[in-house]
């Protein structure tokens with residue numbers, strides 16, 4: 001038995017590339033984080049241009065701006081599960097707030113997270129934490145079990161304003177629907193998925209927003225393959241490698257220091273995402 005995940009479920013994670021559901025917090029704590037998300041990250045929806053997508057946004061890496069989000073990505077229930085998968089020395093590399101408004105057309109095409117992160121080795125794990133009910137009707141994440149075992153697959157950019165990924169990354173060959181598995185989650189529950197597992201999500205057809213956070217955790221031994229030196233947040237254990245500049249947690253809410261850290265971290269991230277050798281090969 002790991003800290004949080006049984007041997008059986010861990011074996012299923014290795015075989016299928018995901019595990020769900022796991023409980024992070026109770027419904028009351030999830031509701032409290034949801035209120036913070038609505039208060040702090042409710043800025044207007046998707047910008048019209050691709051350049052706009054890369055402006056500092058409170059929906060990307062909010063843990064560098066808001067103490068509540070810094071606590072969220074450090075929550076012991078999530079970190080214990082992540083530790084079972086990648087070991088005790090853990091960095092947060094990235095986080096995206098996935099906010100699908102009620103009855104909206106936005107969707108996420110089939111993709112592997114590894115395609116645009118440029119991390120090696122492929123040990124990155126994403127924790128997807130639901131703050132509202134994430135159901136098939138509201139466009140929950142679906143997975144193609146076992147697809148992580150095929151390694152990095154070719155993707156191309158899909159220029160469609162409804163696509164919610166920064167580059168529109170879409171795998172060349174979409175899986176058959178019958179082989180895929182939806183991952184419904186209740187508020188406060190989360191899933192873990194492997195950086196190479198194919199996943200996607202459909203538009204939100206429900207009468208309520210679907211809101212969750214995709215938190216990217218890596219062990220400190222993982223490095224970035226690009227030439228831009230990136231930053232990351234040490235959230236558990238020790239960093240004996242120094243592959244990333246370590247980011248300070250925000251002390252005040254979106255104060256000047258936090259905004260500077262956030263802007264710097266995102267600038268480097270976008271710059272790197274344009275110059276990763278693996279990515280140009282895959283695209």
Ligand SMILES: O=C(O)CCC(=O)C(=O)O
Nearest residue numbers: 098108113126128201214
């Ligand atoms: O929230 C979604 O619908 C997609 C999430 C996703 O692609 C991810 O967390 O890697």
